[in-house]
Amino acid sequence: MDTVHASLTTPRTPAGEHPPQDERLPAIELLGVEKLFHSHGSTTTAVGGVDLEIGEGEFFSLLGPSGCGKTTTLRMIGGFDQPTAGRILLYGQDVVGVPPNRRDVNMVFQSYALFPHLSVFENIAYGLRRKGVPSAERSRRVAQMLELVQLEAKSDQRPRELSGGQQQRVALARALVNRPRALLLDEPLAALDLKLRQAMQLELKRIQREVGITFVFVTHDQNEALTLSDRLAVMNAGQVEQAGRPREVYEHPQTRFVAGFIGTSNLLSRRVRAIDGTTAVLEAGPDERLVVPGADLAQARVGDVLDLTVRPEKISILRVPATDPSACVLRGTVTEVVYLGTATQYAVAVTASGDRTGSAGSSDLIVFRQNAADATDVAARGDDVWLSWRPEHSLALRPGPSAASGSDPAASPVQGESDGAQQR
Amino acid sequence: MNARLGARLAPYWLALPGWLWLLVFFVIPIVVMLSLSTQTGDILTGFSQTWHWQNYVNGWNEFSTEFLRSLLYGLIATVLCIGIGFPVAYWIAFYGGNHKSSLLFLLLLPFFVSFVIRTQSWNFILADDGMVLSPLKNAGLVSPEFHILSTPVAVIGGLTYNFLPFMVLPIYVALERIEPALLEASSDLYASRAASLRRVVLPLSMPGVFAGVLLTFVPASSDFVNATILGGTNTTMIGNVIQTEYFTNLDYPVAAALSFILMGGLLIGVFAYARTLGTGDILDMAAAS
Numbered sequence: 001m002d003t004v005h006a007s008l009t010t011p012r013t014p015a016g017e018h019p020p021q022d023e024r025l026p027a028i029e030l031l032g033v034e035k036l037f038h039s040h041g042s043t044t045t046a047v048g049g050v051d052l053e054i055g056e057g058e059f060f061s062l063l064g065p066s067g068c069g070k071t072t073t074l075r076m077i078g079g080f081d082q083p084t085a086g087r088i089l090l091y092g093q094d095v096v097g098v099p100p101n102r103r104d105v106n107m108v109f110q111s112y113a114l115f116p117h118l119s120v121f122e123n124i125a126y127g128l129r130r131k132g133v134p135s136a137e138r139s140r141r142v143a144q145m146l147e148l149v150q151l152e153a154k155s156d157q158r159p160r161e162l163s164g165g166q167q168q169r170v171a172l173a174r175a176l177v178n179r180p181r182a183l184l185l186d187e188p189l190a191a192l193d194l195k196l197r198q199a200m201q202l203e204l205k206r207i208q209r210e211v212g213i214t215f216v217f218v219t220h221d222q223n224e225a226l227t228l229s230d231r232l233a234v235m236n237a238g239q240v241e242q243a244g245r246p247r248e249v250y251e252h253p254q255t256r257f258v259a260g261f262i263g264t265s266n267l268l269s270r271r272v273r274a275i276d277g278t279t280a281v282l283e284a285g286p287d288e289r290l291v292v293p294g295a296d297l298a299q300a301r302v303g304d305v306l307d308l309t310v311r312p313e314k315i316s317i318l319r320v321p322a323t324d325p326s327a328c329v330l331r332g333t334v335t336e337v338v339y340l341g342t343a344t345q346y347a348v349a350v351t352a353s354g355d356r357t358g359s360a361g362s363s364d365l366i367v368f369r370q371n372a373a374d375a376t377d378v379a380a381r382g383d384d385v386w387l388s389w390r391p392e393h394s395l396a397l398r399p400g401p402s403a404a405s406g407s408d409p410a411a412s413p414v415q416g417e418s419d420g421a422q423q424r
Numbered sequence: 425m426n427a428r429l430g431a432r433l434a435p436y437w438l439a440l441p442g443w444l445w446l447l448v449f450f451v452i453p454i455v456v457m458l459s460l461s462t463q464t465g466d467i468l469t470g471f472s473q474t475w476h477w478q479n480y481v482n483g484w485n486e487f488s489t490e491f492l493r494s495l496l497y498g499l500i501a502t503v504l505c506i507g508i509g510f511p512v513a514y515w516i517a518f519y520g521g522n523h524k525s526s527l528l529f530l531l532l533l534p535f536f537v538s539f540v541i542r543t544q545s546w547n548f549i550l551a552d553d554g555m556v557l558s559p560l561k562n563a564g565l566v567s568p569e570f571h572i573l574s575t576p577v578a579v580i581g582g583l584t585y586n587f588l589p590f591m592v593l594p595i596y597v598a599l600e601r602i603e604p605a606l607l608e609a610s611s612d613l614y615a616s617r618a619a620s621l622r623r624v625v626l627p628l629s630m631p632g633v634f635a636g637v638l639l640t641f642v643p644a645s646s647d648f649v650n651a652t653i654l655g656g657t658n659t660t661m662i663g664n665v666i667q668t669e670y671f672t673n674l675d676y677p678v679a680a681a682l683s684f685i686l687m688g689g690l691l692i693g694v695f696a697y698a699r700t701l702g703t704g705d706i707l708d709m710a711a712a713s
């Protein structure tokens with residue numbers, strides 16, 4: 001594989017396909033990109049003002065639920081759809097209006113779109129033939145690709161004789177053989193079953209490392225996005241809610257939507273009782289303590305309702321009050337215990353005494369507890385428990401575009417949604 | 425055991441009406457015609473089975489011109505049908521939008537009028553003093569002797585007109601089945617629109633073209649209505665000859681022999697065509713699309 005690696009990454013300029021460029025330029029830049037669709041007199045906003053910067057060699061994911069505009073964004077980068085407004089730059093060059101066949105990016109389609117009348121070899125050679133690459137070099141490059149995706153033996157077969165995973169790899173090879181400046185992948189793993197999908201994820205990651213080409217990957221699967229990406233952008237309702245490294249986005253979701261969409265999140269809405277520097281103290285019952293650092297980012301003032309999230313695995317579940325006086329503490333009653341193998345999931349009803357609606361109510365917080373060697377069952381259904389976590393794991397959420405555009409946050413796939421969210 | 429046997433035989437029982445139909449309306453007439461084609465005699469004294477294969481030789485010697493003319497006319501009409509029909513099918517399939525079914529209905533609308541009437545109306549249109557030539561002649565744009573009826577142009581034109589839908593429909597079906605993403609993929613892989621048409625659309629439409637050629641060439645070559653209504657003495661096709669032998673000359677054996685020669689010629693032609701194109705490939709593509 002070393003030879004493949006070397007020959008795939010080095011020949012950028014010798015092949016004459018990529019003029020020398022400033023390495024500091026981002027591979028892809030989207031500036032205020034907007035896409036409206038008109039049909040039967042009504043206008044739908046598929047993408048509403050997206051700004052993105054994707055670096056060279058990055059594995060970048062566009063993550064979001066269906067209809068969030070991620071595929072439309074990808075298709076605009078590929079040239080299959082033209083933006084209504086905004087600019088798309090490939091290495092600094094505006095490509096709006098340039099048709100797909102004149103753009104130095106290639107696409108892996110969700111349906112693979114392999115040519116059924118051509119062999120695997122000819123499918124992969126298609127782009128090289130259209131570009132007029134001489135026959136000897138063409139054969140060499142196709143052979144190299146077949147090796148990369150481990151399909152040397154299938155060279156003469158027709159696509160429909162291959163399994164789904166093999167077809168997927170042909171689609172990948174067919175795009176990569178052209179050495180594009182960026183590879184666009186539209187939910188390429190969606191059609192595969194779970195086992196194969198996981199194998200292909202690793203395969204994709206390996207291939208991307210070997211060829212060093214920028215990958216823009218569209219998916220609705222948060223695990224896939226977290227596993228594969230160097231950076232990712234979470235999209236909702238045609239807008240980017242948050243972009244960053246997987247760990248950043250997971251550990252520090254900035255909006256209610258992101259917190260809910262990625263992983264399991266506990267959402268709490270409480271009134272601000274006091275602000276000490278950048279830390280907000282929220283309303284809570286006696287013996288309880290709820291503090292949120294970074295309240296300045298959410299621009300909260302005393303009396304405002306603040307949304308906060310805390311990840312289930314950050315919460316400790318205890319039979320006695322926490323000893324650390326600075327920790328966040330809530331009291332509750334266990335309503336459900338679910339054994340998950342490596343972990344146990346507890347649902348704990350907490351009293352929402354400081355609720356902004358004023359009505360006393362309760363709802364469940366989800367807690368994960370690792371089933372480590374020394375772990376014992378701390379609580380059973382009906383037990384009264386103490387929940388505690390470090391204040392830095394309380395994350396203040398700013399109202400995202402989703403809230404601004406008036407979409408119903410309760411409709412977002414939030415697991416273990418709690419407090420105010422349910423009473424909205 | 426019996427129940428299982430019954431279940432195993434069920435498909436054959438279900439196919440029985442079909443087999444009976446084929447036997448009564450195809451196999452028996454073919455055998456009767458084959459026997460008839462080797463008989464001698466005449467309508468007054470009756471025909472007797474004499475295994476007179478000379479009927480075939482005589483038939484070919486006497487009417488080889490008409491045979492070859494029929495195949496030629498059929499071929500030209502088929503090529504014209506591809507030329508006219510492919511763009512029509514392409515347009516409906518890729519640009520028909522929500523109106524595809526309406527457009528297909530329009531294409532089939534002439535079928536609601538009898539074949540003979542439709543052809544006869546072409547006779548009116550193309551007549552020497554008809555609605556096309558008459559004004560042109562009055563205006564002095566064409567000579568008074570100019571005529572279209574009774575020429576090969578009229579007959580081939582009529583064949584093309586009458587069989588066009590049989591070409592358009594199968595091509596349309598083949599084109600309609602092409603996944604739009606394939607064209608996007610082709611464009612993504614640096615193909616111009618022309619290259620995509622040549623490298624993706626055309627190959628994938630071949631099963632449709634193949635079916636269209638069969639549906640057009642075979643009936644067009646054996647047609648006699650167009651030559652009767654639009655043609656003249658120099659455009660007689662083999663269909664006309666068979667009809668005359670059978671209904672006018674009452675020479676049943678020769679008519680039957682001519683029919684078998686035509687059938688044999690068409691079968692050979694069709695197989696040769698399938699062979700050059702590669703039936704395997706066509707079936708492959710049909711299965712894949």
